[in-house]
Amino acid sequence: MGRAGAATQYSVPVEPLGALLAPLTGENTVAPGIDSWALALRSAIGSRRMLIVIDDAWDIEAALPFKVGGANCAFLLTTRFPRIALQFAGEAAQVVRELSTTDGVQLLTHLAPEIVVHDKSAALELVRAVGGLPLALTLMGKYLQTQAYANQPRRMRTAITRLQDASLRLRLHEPQAPLERSPSLMADTALSLQSTIAVSDRVLSEEARTTLRALAVFPAKPNSFSEEAAIAVAHIHEDILDELADAGLLESSGPGRYTLHQTIADFARANQQDNTASERLIAYMIRYVEKQQANYEALERESSNILAALALAFEFGQQARMVRGVNAFAPFLLQRGLYDQARIHLQRAHHHALWQRDSAGIALTLYFLGNVALQQADYSQAESHLRDGLAEAQNYGHTAIVARLQQSLAELSRRQNDKQQSAGTDK
Incomplete structure (x- = not known):
């Protein structure tokens, strides 16, 4: 299986293609040009059976050069942008939903079994507070691990109480090894909800960014709100809602209705002016x-x-x-x-x-x-x-x-x- 990170600045990804080519051929230099790299990589793969993962694609032009495998290859592209998924995979595109409450509690319990011992209802509340988002649950579970090792009930209760604070949940972070680091984050940026959502927030227009913060006054998912209400509250044209939806920050909730995921709403509220x-x-x-x-x-x-x-x-x-x-x-x-x-x-x-x-x-x-x-x-x-x-x-x-x-x-x-x-x- 090969994994490639699609560049976040919409650049042509020559370096990642070279990184894939070297293990297959023992060389990492070919004639200049993205087409030459892609052809060389496809020739090197030949009839091999490979799963090529294109992780966190931000632009279809940056992702397509990795579509280099032969007939025995399959591709898995991940992206936070629905439009890119549809352009790459068409009808085969799949929306990755957040975990159900049951699965979310199971993940949190796997990472920090002590939470169920101390307060099962708190585990349910934490899963609901982050809308079953796997990244949020993983960060919370690892935080609870660090607080449970001393086997002190008071410390665990304090940790659970702290996690009720949305601002703390946003700031929870985890350092990553170079090969594990998200391609969206800078090398010196730790993985957190704050840093992950901020990547999408930074590429919005100023008006869309202001609108996201305005829409956070509505109760978060599973609640929804009408397009008319969104336009009135944010005082914007409907095109701005399309920009937020295309950025994966605003979800459709049926004809003429939208919803904000809990973690997106927490981020936006924390940045309201x-x-x-x-x-x-x-x-x-x-x-x-x-x-x-x-x-x-x-x-x-x-x-x-x-x-x-x-x-x-x-x-x-x-x-x-x-x-x-x-x-x-x-x-x-x-x-x-x-x-x-x-x-x-x-x-x-x-x-x-x-x-x-x-x-x-x-x-x-x-x-x-x-x-x-x-x-x-x-x-x-x-x-x-x-x-x-x-x-x-x-x-x-x-x-x-x-x-x-x-x-x-x-x-x-x-x-x-x-x-x-x-x-x-x-x-």
Whole structure:
């Protein structure tokens, strides 16, 4: 088997061809020109059976000269660029997916068996945190190995806790021997997630690089986001999304939808410069949930993005937008039975509405909090919220909200009567 590294600067790879030719012929000089090298190498291979691996190809022009084997040779090209894979292999191109959770835990356990002994749930969390990426799992597993050799449980627990930090995971590195070094990395650069992703990041246009950082405000894979949302949040033309997809940094997730792998998102977030994209996400998703309030299928599709926007609105103190967004999204959360999530966001929104003296916002958040308690059969809490909301709505003349609160109070009374009758029957 022969292995060749395709140059990262799109140069014609004469030196690697010479390195392949020398062991076969005992010579490494031929007439000048890439064609002469390729013909000499093909002649030297002859009828030999060989697997020629073209590793980490960055340009089809740099990869094709290695396609020199005869009829008994096979080729395996690896690349981070889908376009190059298709140009080289056509329909035979295969996407190498990340590991499943089960396989990821198995790899991590193989490298650091102690993690399962100490905390199997932590192993699952770490695999999910890096999206099953083999490189990330390998680096984490080797780090845990170095912390487990002393057989001290405290040290292992500390190491597991540290790995919850995305910035630490990005910086974990491993020195490599010359023959093992990735052809994409400079000779003095250790292998890490940071250095590996940075290679792709550096070849992007400035606008694409800024866009990648902006898109990291969306929750990472398996969540997805629409092309429309991406364009609004990054404030770009759609062509920039194509550039990121062609670079292997942005994944397609169905027609008109995209996703960012967890490690790519971690890298991009670590390099964000300001909160502009976060503020655009808040504005876009609040408008979206208000517009699509009755379309539960659309809200389901964007639910993770909406919740992320609501959390950011709370973090950045955008009271008015948060109150509007939570009250628009609350019916969906109640209909889906997501009562704990609804309560958290409604309590935050209620606090903000009080701070702003937003009477309609106060009354509506109390209406929804009362209905959360009602659905969970906490009738005392439900009555307290609903009556407080009714008083607020009546005081400020919010007649539509008054009607909704009165309807919920009537439902509460009916359920309380049913409960009392049921208790009497049981006796």
